[in-house]
Amino acid sequence: MKASAKQYANALYQSTVEASKKELPEIIEQFVLTLRKNNAIGKVDDIMAEFSKLWNAGQDLVEVEAITAQEADSETKHALEAYAKEVTGAKKVELNHRVSPEIIAGFVLRAGDQVFDASAATKLKQLKREIIG
Numbered sequence: 001m002k003a004s005a006k007q008y009a010n011a012l013y014q015s016t017v018e019a020s021k022k023e024l025p026e027i028i029e030q031f032v033l034t035l036r037k038n039n040a041i042g043k044v045d046d047i048m049a050e051f052s053k054l055w056n057a058g059q060d061l062v063e064v065e066a067i068t069a070q071e072a073d074s075e076t077k078h079a080l081e082a083y084a085k086e087v088t089g090a091k092k093v094e095l096n097h098r099v100s101p102e103i104i105a106g107f108v109l110r111a112g113d114q115v116f117d118a119s120a121a122t123k124l125k126q127l128k129r130e131i132i133g
Contacts, residue, residue: 002040008043009053010050012027012047016028017055061090061092062084062088062112063094063096063112064081065109066097066098066108067099069100069102069104069119080097090111104119106120106123
């Protein structure tokens with residue numbers, strides 16, 4: 001039976017989570033050799049994506065994409081981080097910001113499968129639906 005990317009990621013996570021910095025190079029080298037032996041090198045992108053999820057969860061860290069209509073200043077980014085912590089319950093947030101003028105104003109936050117949409121574009125669409133019926 002072939003292992004899935006999630007299984008490989010879990011094995012790597014379990015091997016590294018308690019390891020010292022000195023042990024990490026050997027663990028990673030052995031992991032890569034195992035992937036080669038099992039003809040699973042092609043899964044490395046999926047494995048690393050799954051590993052990242054496990055690592056972040058273990059660190060109580062959430063990756064959040066913040067979309068605003070224009071470039072956000074540092075005060076706004078801090079406010080978005082605080083809001084993301086509040087709605088996700090995470091202690092730490094890694095905020096990735098991008099600009100999308102299509103949202104008109106406000107913001108959209110994406111954290112995993114969750115989307116928090118406080119954009120003017122969405123509010124206008126909802127209003128249009130209510131008016132038109």
